[in-house]
Amino acid sequence: MLSVVIPAYNEELMVSKTASVLSGLLEQEHIPYELIFIDDGSKDGTWREVCEAHSENENVRGIHFSRNFGKEAAIFAGLSESRGECAAVMDCDLQHPPATLVEMYRCWEDGFEVVEGVKRTRGKESVAHRTATGIFYGIMSRAVKIDMSRASDFKLLDRKAVDSLLEMPERNAFFRAMSSWIGFRQKQVEFDVQEREAGESKWSTRRLVSYAISNIVGYSTAPMQIVTGAGIVVFLLAIVLGIQTLVRYCTGHAVEGFTTVILLILLIGSVIMISLGIIGYYIARIYEETKRRPKYIISKKI
Numbered sequence: 001m002l003s004v005v006i007p008a009y010n011e012e013l014m015v016s017k018t019a020s021v022l023s024g025l026l027e028q029e030h031i032p033y034e035l036i037f038i039d040d041g042s043k044d045g046t047w048r049e050v051c052e053a054h055s056e057n058e059n060v061r062g063i064h065f066s067r068n069f070g071k072e073a074a075i076f077a078g079l080s081e082s083r084g085e086c087a088a089v090m091d092c093d094l095q096h097p098p099a100t101l102v103e104m105y106r107c108w109e110d111g112f113e114v115v116e117g118v119k120r121t122r123g124k125e126s127v128a129h130r131t132a133t134g135i136f137y138g139i140m141s142r143a144v145k146i147d148m149s150r151a152s153d154f155k156l157l158d159r160k161a162v163d164s165l166l167e168m169p170e171r172n173a174f175f176r177a178m179s180s181w182i183g184f185r186q187k188q189v190e191f192d193v194q195e196r197e198a199g200e201s202k203w204s205t206r207r208l209v210s211y212a213i214s215n216i217v218g219y220s221t222a223p224m225q226i227v228t229g230a231g232i233v234v235f236l237l238a239i240v241l242g243i244q245t246l247v248r249y250c251t252g253h254a255v256e257g258f259t260t261v262i263l264l265i266l267l268i269g270s271v272i273m274i275s276l277g278i279i280g281y282y283i284a285r286i287y288e289e290t291k292r293r294p295k296y297i298i299s300k301k302i
Ligand code: UDP
Pocket: 006, 007, 008, 009, 010, 011, 040, 068, 069, 070, 071, 074, 090, 091, 092, 093, 095, 200, 201, 202, 203
């Protein structure tokens, strides 16, 4: 059986459409399936729509979070509820084409254990957005040592891969990177990002930036190396200026250079503060993880 995990946050306009498109297609292809909608604490009628879809089709299941825990948490909840021999993750807005899901399923039948959907085209995006995602995926790709520039959350995983993902204890999970990191027989399937059919994107710029920072801190120590680098640069500067100051002292014109003092205090002060901030992110992450809170809280299931 194929379990399709579908995170849904304020998607009342899309749930029934997505459920009928997917079930129609999978039945036509004779693929046994279950659709698991994870209502990520929606404020609209998403849960009502999921219940309705369930009463029309018993292959539709639903999980309702007690509040909004974010897409990553929703994906992991869906995976841990899934009962199929393989599980796919796709968006509720049909931006991930259902036809590609069938293609991925066929790859799984051919023995691939992690089938990744990669974006052939990225759909409509502004220049600023494109640049920011470029930088983000540059850092992430280096951290995970896998090219992630075209990665998406649209993936199909074998039971073995799902179980190994679920065994990972970290609270701040990043599905896209973790599913590449686990290894197994991987295959990529290209797809074109579709236009969203109804509703709007749930990601504000602010949310995307904090999501990016949190994932970089979770996966890469590169920012810490920047701190070390800045330290070395300031140290070299200190040697040069130190020698100059001593020479001036010995030759008897020491009292000048108040401007230099002000500039140095400002420079070193800001380097130290930025460095502390960067280290602070990592400490915050350690603190978060040591609390051992659950990734999500489920309030209802059908
Ligand atoms: N989503 C979610 N929780 C959130 C935000 C989004 O479960 O807090 C779901 C959303 O319902 C959709 C998917 O994640 O199924 C992708 O969201 P969206 O389409 O808004 O993102 P975009 O396609 O614009 O990147």
